[in-house]
Amino acid sequence: MSACQLESIPFVPLRHLLKTMSIYNLIELSRTSKLWKEEIQTMQIIQPGGYRITIDEIGSSVEMAKQDCKFYWNRKEKSKLLEYVFGCYRYLNSIFPGGINHLRICPTYISDFEKIPNECQILSIGIASEIYTEWDLESLDNFSNLDILLNHVNFRKGLSLNGPKFLIPENSKMLNIDWLKVENSESLTSSILRKLKNKIINLSGVKFNEKEINEYLWDLKQGNGNEKLQILTIQREDGKWNDDEVIKGLDTYRVGKQVYYLEDYDPLIESEDFLPYHSENRICISDSYEFRRSDEIRCTIEIRYSTIQIFVWNH
Numbered sequence: 001m002s003a004c005q006l007e008s009i010p011f012v013p014l015r016h017l018l019k020t021m022s023i024y025n026l027i028e029l030s031r032t033s034k035l036w037k038e039e040i041q042t043m044q045i046i047q048p049g050g051y052r053i054t055i056d057e058i059g060s061s062v063e064m065a066k067q068d069c070k071f072y073w074n075r076k077e078k079s080k081l082l083e084y085v086f087g088c089y090r091y092l093n094s095i096f097p098g099g100i101n102h103l104r105i106c107p108t109y110i111s112d113f114e115k116i117p118n119e120c121q122i123l124s125i126g127i128a129s130e131i132y133t134e135w136d137l138e139s140l141d142n143f144s145n146l147d148i149l150l151n152h153v154n155f156r157k158g159l160s161l162n163g164p165k166f167l168i169p170e171n172s173k174m175l176n177i178d179w180l181k182v183e184n185s186e187s188l189t190s191s192i193l194r195k196l197k198n199k200i201i202n203l204s205g206v207k208f209n210e211k212e213i214n215e216y217l218w219d220l221k222q223g224n225g226n227e228k229l230q231i232l233t234i235q236r237e238d239g240k241w242n243d244d245e246v247i248k249g250l251d252t253y254r255v256g257k258q259v260y261y262l263e264d265y266d267p268l269i270e271s272e273d274f275l276p277y278h279s280e281n282r283i284c285i286s287d288s289y290e291f292r293r294s295d296e297i298r299c300t301i302e303i304r305y306s307t308i309q310i311f312v313w314n315h
Contacts, residue, residue: 018040018043018045019045023046023064023067023068023069023096024069026040026045026046026095027091027092027095030095037094037095040095041094041095046064046067046096047066047067047096047098048064048065048066048067048069048092048096048097048098049064049065049066049067049098049101050064050065050066050098050099050100050101050102050121051063051064051065051089051092051093051098051099051100051101052064052065052100052101052102052104052271053085053086053089053100053102053103053104053105053117053120054104054105055081055082055085055104055105055106055109056104056105056106056127057106057108057127058127059072059073059074060072060073060081060084060085061073061085062085062088062089062092064092064096064098065098065101069092071088073085078108078109078111078112079112079115082109082112082115082116083115086115086116086117089117099119099120099121100117100119100120100121101120101121101122101268101271102120102121102122102124102268102271102272103116103117103120103122103123103124103153103155104123104124104125105123105124105125105149106125106126106127107125107126107149110148110149113148113149113152114152116149116152116153117153118152118153118154119153119154119155119156120153120154120155120156121155121156121157121158121268122155122157122158122159122160122179122268122271122272123149123150123153123155123158123159123160124159124160124162124271124272125149125159125160125161125162126161126162126163126183127162127163147171150171150173150174151171151173155173155177157177157178157179157266157268157269158177158178158179158180158181158268158269158271158272158274159173159174159177159179159180159181160180160181160182160183160272160273160274161174161181161182161183161184162181162183163183163184175195175196175197175198176197176198177198178198178199178200179198179199179200179269179272179274180196180198180200180201180202180274181201181202181203181272181273181274182202182203182204183204183205184204184205185203185204185205185206185207186205186206186207186237188203188206188207190208190212190215190216193208193212193216194216194219194225196226197226197227197228198226198228198229199228199229199230199231200230200231200262200269200274200275201229201231201232201233202233202273202274202275202276203232203233203234203235204235204237205235205236205237206234206235206236206237208234208236210241210242210245210246210248211245213234213241213246213308214245214246214247214248214249214250217246217247217250217291217299217301217310218249218250220293220299220310220312221250221291221292221293221294221299222293222294223293223294223295229310229312230262230263230311230312230314231260231262231275231276231283231309231310231311231312232308232309232310233276233307233308233309233310234307234308234309234310235306235307235308236306236307237306238306239306240305240306241303241305241306241307241308243289243303246301246303246308247289247301250289250291251291252289252290252291252301253289253290253291254287254288254289254290255287255288255289255290255300256287257284257285257286257287258284258285258288258300259282259283259284259285260283260284260285260300260311260313261281261282261283262275262281262283263314265280265281276309283311285300285302285309285311286302286304288300288301288302288303289301289302289303293312297312297313298312298313299311299312299313300313
């Protein structure tokens with residue numbers, strides 16, 4: 001049926017007919033005239049549930065979170081690729097509003113950061129270091145921090161720094177965002193760890209020693225630490241943690257298996273590995289150590305070989 005034939009159908013049956021059309025057919029119809037675009041916008045037939053945008057060295061895409069709709073591009077010249085990706089997103093968002101839930105981008109696009117939309121819920125930067133070509137890594141030699149991108153984009157809930165290793169910033173937005181993940185944390189110092197005021201923190205490849213973790217726990221116990229903290233995961237690249245040194249002097253007691261439920265759980269947190277292994281909002285804790293903060297809030301320390309997980313209870 002042509003666009004001209006559709007125009008002759010009354011509103012109620014027309015709305016029913018449009019609901020039976022695929023998203024891709026609706027997009028094509030919206031491009032035939034301004035009238036049809038406005039009609040589809042008004043009817044709000046499709047609820048995308050937000051958008052996921054990926055721009056990296058493997059391929060780039062725009063997809064709806066709650067609908068089977070995805071547009072994909074292979075690697076192209078960076079400036080042209082951004083035009084395609086964000087042009088596609090802007091048009092989709094104009095007819096099916098949703099905003100950006102998750103924006104994933106490689107730091108190799110530094111020269112084009114100003115073209116990136118300035119708001120999303122979760123911002124992910126980089127991918128595994130081995131994915132980058134030698135030329136890509138050389139192009140980053142003078143990029144000592146990510147302040148340009150972090151200051152340009154208003155990421156509301158989460159930040160995930162996935163690589164390469166030397167792209168670790170100390171930005172005020174990183175320190176205070178609700179969810180933080182740093183994949184290669186060897187350059188993070190204990191002084192930066194103390195500055196983190198996030199609710200959920202996941203740090204991999206840390207170089208902290210047991211004394212530094214013990215001092216962090218002492219601050220937490222005495223009420224001088226991160227008052228917003230709910231879960232902190234610290235993982236070494238090699239070697240086992242010494243339990244006795246980690247909990248030294250904290251007057252802990254042993255507890256058996258228990259289940260932790262995250263306060264104010266938001267499914268968007270599943271966009272990246274912010275949380276420890278879990279099933280929805282159910283995190284199983286094995287035998288662990290526990291102490292109470294100065295305000296009587298329970299803090300649980302689970303130590304599994306090279307991983308320490310700290311849980312602050314909400315009751």
